[in-house]
Amino acid sequence: MSAFLIRRLLRFVVVCVGVSVVTFSILHASGDPVALIMPEAPEADRVKLREALGLSDPLPTQFVRFVTNAARGEFGRSFFYREPAFGLVIERMPTTLALTCLAVAVALAVALPVGIYSAVRRNTVTDHAATVVVFLGQSMPVFWIGIMLMLLFAVQWRLLPVSGWDTWPSVVLPSVTLGAFTTPLFMRIIRSSMLEVINLDYVRTARAKGLSEWLVICRHALRNAALPIVTVIGLQFGLLLGGAVLTETVFAVPGVGRLLVRAIVQLDFPIVQAGVFLLAMIIVSVNFLVDVLYVYLNPTIRLR
Amino acid sequence: MAVTLPQQAVAYEVSVGTASGSRAWRRFALNPAALAGMLILLVVVGAALAAPWVVPHDPAKQSLLRRFTPPVWQTGGNAAYPLGTDQVGRDVLSRIVHGARISLLVGVSAVIVSLLVGVTAGLVSGFVGGKVDTAIGTVVDVTLSFPQILLTRVVRAEVMALREKEFIEAARAIGVGRLRIIFRHVLPNTVSSIVVMSTLQVAQAILAEAALSFLGVGSGRAYPTWGQMISLGRDFVTVAWWLPTLPGLAILVTVLAINLVGDRLRDALDPRTT
Numbered sequence: 001m002s003a004f005l006i007r008r009l010l011r012f013v014v015v016c017v018g019v020s021v022v023t024f025s026i027l028h029a030s031g032d033p034v035a036l037i038m039p040e041a042p043e044a045d046r047v048k049l050r051e052a053l054g055l056s057d058p059l060p061t062q063f064v065r066f067v068t069n070a071a072r073g074e075f076g077r078s079f080f081y082r083e084p085a086f087g088l089v090i091e092r093m094p095t096t097l098a099l100t101c102l103a104v105a106v107a108l109a110v111a112l113p114v115g116i117y118s119a120v121r122r123n124t125v126t127d128h129a130a131t132v133v134v135f136l137g138q139s140m141p142v143f144w145i146g147i148m149l150m151l152l153f154a155v156q157w158r159l160l161p162v163s164g165w166d167t168w169p170s171v172v173l174p175s176v177t178l179g180a181f182t183t184p185l186f187m188r189i190i191r192s193s194m195l196e197v198i199n200l201d202y203v204r205t206a207r208a209k210g211l212s213e214w215l216v217i218c219r220h221a222l223r224n225a226a227l228p229i230v231t232v233i234g235l236q237f238g239l240l241l242g243g244a245v246l247t248e249t250v251f252a253v254p255g256v257g258r259l260l261v262r263a264i265v266q267l268d269f270p271i272v273q274a275g276v277f278l279l280a281m282i283i284v285s286v287n288f289l290v291d292v293l294y295v296y297l298n299p300t301i302r303l304r
Numbered sequence: 305m306a307v308t309l310p311q312q313a314v315a316y317e318v319s320v321g322t323a324s325g326s327r328a329w330r331r332f333a334l335n336p337a338a339l340a341g342m343l344i345l346l347v348v349v350g351a352a353l354a355a356p357w358v359v360p361h362d363p364a365k366q367s368l369l370r371r372f373t374p375p376v377w378q379t380g381g382n383a384a385y386p387l388g389t390d391q392v393g394r395d396v397l398s399r400i401v402h403g404a405r406i407s408l409l410v411g412v413s414a415v416i417v418s419l420l421v422g423v424t425a426g427l428v429s430g431f432v433g434g435k436v437d438t439a440i441g442t443v444v445d446v447t448l449s450f451p452q453i454l455l456t457r458v459v460r461a462e463v464m465a466l467r468e469k470e471f472i473e474a475a476r477a478i479g480v481g482r483l484r485i486i487f488r489h490v491l492p493n494t495v496s497s498i499v500v501m502s503t504l505q506v507a508q509a510i511l512a513e514a515a516l517s518f519l520g521v522g523s524g525r526a527y528p529t530w531g532q533m534i535s536l537g538r539d540f541v542t543v544a545w546w547l548p549t550l551p552g553l554a555i556l557v558t559v560l561a562i563n564l565v566g567d568r569l570r571d572a573l574d575p576r577t578t
Contacts, residue, residue: 135567139507139560141514141531144552147538151549155542246515250538261519 004295012288019284023277024066027269028059036267037079075274080263085270089256089278095165096255099174100244104233106179107186115190119198120217130187137184142243146177146250163252174251181243182236189232193225200224227297234290238283332572341564348558352404359398360384363528367393372544388546390536396546399528400554406529407510407558414509415502423498427486496573503566507559514555530555 027033034046034055041049050056053076054065069075075085118127150173154162164170197203198221206220207213245257252258256275263271332338351358370393376386387396429440475485514531530551537547 135560135563136556139563140556141511141518141534141552143515143518144534144548144555147534147541147548148552151541151545155545242515246518249519265520 005292008288008292012284015284016281019277019280020067020070021063023070023273023280024063026273026276033267033269037269070277075277076270078263078268078271080266080268080271085268085274088259088271089274092254092256092259093278095253096241096244096248096257099165099178099247099253099255100240102171102175103178103182103240103244103247106175107182110179110183111186111190115187116194116217116222118187118191119194120213122195130191134184134188137180140181141246142177142181143246143250145180146173146247149173149177149180150250163250165251165253165255170251174247174253177250178240178243178247181247182240185236185239186233190225190229193228193232194221196228197221197224227294231290231294234286237286241279241283329572332568335568337564338568341561341568344557344561345565348404348561349408351401352408355402355405359395359401360386361395361398363394363398363402365394369393372540374544375546375550387550388544390533390547391540391544396533396550399533400530400551403528403530403533403551403554404558406527407513407555410513411506411510411562414512415505418505419498419502423491423494427490427494431482431486431490500566500570500573503562503569507562507566510555510559510562 034050034053038046038049054062057065073086073090077083078085078088081088114126114130118130121127150162153160153173160173161167161170165174203216203221206216211219241257244255245260247253248255248257249261256279259271260275260279262268263275367389370382370385370389371391373385373389373393374381375388375396376383378388381388385395385397387400389395390399425440429437475489480488513529514534517529517531518535520532520535533551534548537544537549537551540547
């Protein structure tokens with residue numbers, strides 16, 4: 001067990017270093033960032049800025065400095081807001097995480113019953129209808145789903161506000177949008193995980209004992225299908241956060257995604273680096289936790 | 305409630321075994337959804353290729369007199385502009401047809417690049433194993449922490465499984481070189497999963513391109529793309545519903561068609577499918 005943990009941990013560290021390299025190279029990917037930031041400035045000003053940003057040092061020195069600063073949460077001041085970039089990103093993180101959690105709740109509320117039903121009553125009309133929904137859902141861009149919901153509920157029927165995140169009604173459309181984007185994926189995972197356990201011997205035994213279908217499904221089948229479901233959902237966390245970035249842009253939700261998109265357009269490198277680094281770290285950590293949890297909770301996996 | 309549909313599954317259960325070419329094709333062609341997807345794709349590809357000759361108007365031509373003309377079926381619509389015009393009077397239909405070019409081009413080229421990188425890395429990783437495998441695996445892990453490049457993983461898993469197969473061992477035993485084994489024996493056996501994954505990846509790439517141009521970091525303003533049309537149309541959602549809606553439908557139909565074909569290909573090429 002511990003050997004596995006150590007190996008997994010080592011890999012986690014290596015991936016973190018990789019994430020740092022990628023985040024670091026954002027600044028250098030476009031060649032000379034100073035030329036991008038001030039395209040018309042005289043050379044003297046450019047040299048000054050280059051010095052101030054430490055861009056004249058050799059790359060390895062810059063990278064080490066970047067990593068040590070990043071570990072302390074320092075990514076420099078935002079060019080635009082003139083405030084520490086890390087603080088600006090952290091400030092908006094709760095909004096993004098709240099949107100993500102609400103969306104997961106919406107998606108689970110729909111996908112859990114439908115997914116289980118499709119698996120238990122395989123090849124019925126409901127199952128086929130669910131498959132159609134999955135196909136449709138996976139072929140729509142999340143921002144388009146958002147605009148369509150906005151068109152119906154905010155413009156046509158005037159039931160909900162068009163954008164924002166300050167009142168309860170304004171939370172509904174963004175959460176439902178991201179939820180609708182996530183639901184097909186969850187539905188597919190839940191259906192296939194349930195299908196794997198539903199015909200196993202112990203489920204048949206439970207049925208043979210005379211337990212009600214409801215009990216068999218919830219207590220025996222679902223409990224054993226839950227682990228792969230949670231794992232796969234955890235591994236899709238990156239997709240969810242990516243969807244959150246787009247959803248925030250559609251509905252003007254003041255989260256990390258909107259900040260990040262604006263920073264990219266404004267070439268506000270400290271914010272871009274801080275935001276990308278934090279989001280990537282969250283994804284890496286969630287993936288690591290899910291991986292470890294899966295092995296801990298699953299007795300059938302042989303640990304090498 | 306629980307009405308059981310005629311079980312199409314039965315037909316496939318009979319044909320379990322290795323999926324030979326013709327049988328796989330028959331399985332594929334017999335499926336109405338896959339055929340519909342194929343037809344839609346043909347139309348989209350045809351429209352994209354012939355765009356300059358089939359569109360009714362120049363997609364960049366503005367006309368302030370014709371701003372916000374609704375689609376033809378609505379009051380105020382104009383048959384010359386079947387899908388209406390946008391905020392500067394450009395023809396929406398012509399722009400959508402031209403947008404198909406970018407979407408398909410991005411979709412296909414993204415997959416070609418990821419095929420070249422992914423298949424090579426996967427083959428080497430799975431076949432050589434050891435440190436090289438660990439190194440490539442870690443690189444893939446890092447990439448996966450940002451967006452998703454599933455291809456490498458799939459190919460690698462497939463190759464890992466194949467490496468242990470007897471016919472590979474036999475080839476190795478009679479002294480066939482490594483490269484030759486990879487290209488003559490391993491690669492052909494991974495082709496079906498590569499084909500399926502690439503098809504589904506085209507769909508993913510089209511969605512990704514749409515997302516990027518929606519965020520304004522796509523291929524620039526010069527040429528119309530579906531994502532960019534949605535992004536611009538969002539600002540006029542209250543006055544011109546068709547501006548964000550129709551390009552989105554174009555994405556939906558195209559991606560759905562690709563997904564249908566890809567999914568059916570997977571079932572048809574997989575000998576274990578029942």
